[in-house]
Amino acid sequence: MYKAVIGLEVHCELETKSKNFSSAPNQFSKIPNQHVAPTDLGLPGILPVVNKEACKKALLTAIALHCENPNEIIFDRKNYFYPDLPKGYQITQVTKPMGKNGYLDILVQGKWKRVGIHQLHLEEDTASLEHDKNYTLIDYNRSGVPLIEIVTEPCLETSEEAITFLEDLKDIFLYLGVSEAKSNYGQMRCDVNISVKKEESTELGTKVEMKNINAFHRVKQAIDYEIKRQINQLENGEKILQETRRIAEDGKTYAMREKVDAIDYKYFIEPNIPSTKITNEYLNELKKMIPKLKMDRYIQYIEKYKMKEEDAKVLVKNKKIADYFEQVQKNCHDTELVIHFMTTFILSTLNKLEISLEELWITEEMLSKVIQLVEKGQISLDHGKKILYQSIEKKIDPIELIKKENLHQINDEKELIVLIKKIMEENPEQVRQYIEEDNFHVINFFIGQTMKQSNRQANPNKSLELIQQELERRKQNEQSI
């Protein structure tokens, strides 16, 4: 049996106002060369000015990934010539990366796995090139955008593990608010290193590298294909070449270039950026800013709230939804009821209306109050949901709506019996069927009528009870005559 050894290098653009070393806006633009300062073009005489926010966000991510942090922030130059690199060097971190020796625990098929983080560092993105047959166009909008690179230990074994890791990592970026991590904008990109070896062997196989894969499903395709290809190759007694391959549209990987000796990047410390000490106070401050993360909440929801795994999964996926849930949970007694409202009302409404939580009219407060009414039995669960739907439609606070439109449930038996009697007087045929033919279906008919004529405000359970009683009473009377 063969075993795959997979390591990932994940690049993620950070969300900041300006670029990593210049004051040009850090924004995606379809119009080329819109967000460019002299520094981003590498013009003679330019100097880098470090973006504090980018450093903070890189450190936050490193802390969230349980990394060791350096005692100071310094940057290095990585020297190489390429047309997308205007300065002829990239400012990055080699000597003292923002994070080292961290980990992220992922849950794959019900089992926890610890993925080692070799290092996390802050660097700048390159310009983007568009090659044509006879020319190449350069767009410097991306040049200098802050980028973090996260390098895992080669400890992943399947595409499922890799994808779970990537998804969890992406959710950490979102939870921390450090990046939008949109792969369709190339904000999150991934290099995959992969080799296969005999399961019992301690020696690693020859490594193949696949660079710059944006979408996660492509990562999965690439890994699955590579594992098969490499095993086949070995089975046929062929050697694996150390090379860079690319994943094509057809889901297969193709050789790009054989890896010659590693390029010497001639790293040295960037002299234009003075070192900045990282104090323990600052690190503690940052630690306090890290919210409870996805998988920690997942464990908490299952253990403390006895939530179903699939419910927990959907609630923790988005921090804002998880926060919303936790707030409502705090306000109410019946956690099960809260979970029910979250999964069957909130999430489905967001899906149906295709809106985000911020765009939803119903606040935590509003939902809590409605659930409290259900808890007290003042309105039914269905009635509660109906009020919420109307509240969204009319953009009126649900409690206001109940008051204003007299939407309280009719629980008063006297009031209900008057209505029920009136309906029965209007429908003697149905009453007759019950008395003479023992036709119980007419009960549904009367419930329907009661709900309709009460504007659906009648308490359905009580109405049912009263209808049954009244019909029974009339039957007795008839028989006794």
Add this chain to the structure above:
Amino acid sequence: MYRGKSIEELTEQLEKKETTKEELFQQANFLAHHFQKDYNCFVTILDQVKIKDSSGPLSGIPYALKDNFSTSKILTTASSNILKDYVPVYDATVYRKLKQAGATLVGKTVLDELAMGGNGTTGHTGVVRNPWDKNRLIGGSSAGSAASVALGIVPFAIGSDTGDSVRKPAAFGGIVGYKPTYGLISRYGLFAFASSLDHVAILSRNTKDAGMVAEVLKGKDPQDMVTINSDKIHLLEGIENEIAGKKLFYLKEICGEEMKDTTTDQELKKTLDQFHQMLDKIRKQGVMIEEVSIDKSLLEAIYPAYMCISCAEATSNNANLTGISFGSRKTGKTIEEVMINTRTEGFSELIKRRFILGSYILQKENQEKLFLNACRVRRLIVEKITDLFQDYDAMISPCSGGVAPTFDSTSEKLSDRYLILENHLAIGNFGGFPSITIPYGMIDGLPIGLNITGRVKEDALVLNLANQVEKLTGMKNIYAKVGDLDV
């Protein structure tokens, strides 16, 4: 009269309405053109400038700017073919501040290509000649800036100093060259040679003028992270203070008494004689001057360490010159070929040699031995000098072992004079120390300069010392009075 006047004198003329800003510019412009053929100070001479109504401290004062400072809409070549048509889109902080202060730019001056070189002979528009003797070099790399001040074209000029690129040509030109503390003046817009050693520096004809210009240029710049807060550094404050009681030292291995007596090099002997005579004059002012000896091998390591660090940084700093986003692009079949052809044709052989050295020094297998060891040597030297600054206020030394060399002279690179004396000014760049050169004598009609280097951030004291020593030299405000001119 304009030529040869100091900033102070010109400001007075303007205030008394004896002249106008326009007139000053016209005269400077005339002189610039007049001397261009013989001395080649300028890459670009500006013939039309908008003279603004300004009441800034340098209002109406003409000046020259080394052609490695970014000036928006004005050709900036760094005296290299690769940038021969490059017109920047932004202003260097220094240029912006000078504009604000009301100074009038006369032209952009020739330098050694990309500021790499000490002779002023490698600019793409030709060699710069020494105003005191056309057969001699002025020194570099701020060659045109030094020559334009030495000729009296402008009262001050801006240069850059990475090893001694302002202070050495100042010495050969008989003028003042002042390199402030590292970080006092922003380097934003100065084409980088070796970032950790690069300083903006000033050439003028007296110490006070240099201090006045530095006062205008200093200040923390959000565009240059290594600039320091200099709110409490007042460069002209105390410039007239008595210097009695101050303690200076000179290094035996650079310019000891003994060397003066034993050397067979006649020019060196004359230089050292005058130097020690000057020391005696200074001593008479109540200044204590002592000879200090340090490990000679440390001093011998200055030049190689300087070459290692500066070439390494220069290789990287100039990697932007590929012709891709700017510069004179050459053609090629692929992008890689375009970059290779641009660089191959754009740089002189001398520059390529430095890049190859720099690249070699940074290679993984050499980095520890060459680059990092050079950085260690740098640290050791700075520690040693800083240590001496605990007991002494400043170091004093002759800038060179003689007068400006002729174009055809060669130097024995491994001789003591070359290895130590001719290259010791780099100490100021290693430690970022404030360092000033002033003329102190003449040998056969050619000026020689002495240097005073002091503690980091104590620029005011260095200027104070220089200003008082200047009074003893009788060479304040001198310039080469070539050309029979009536301006």
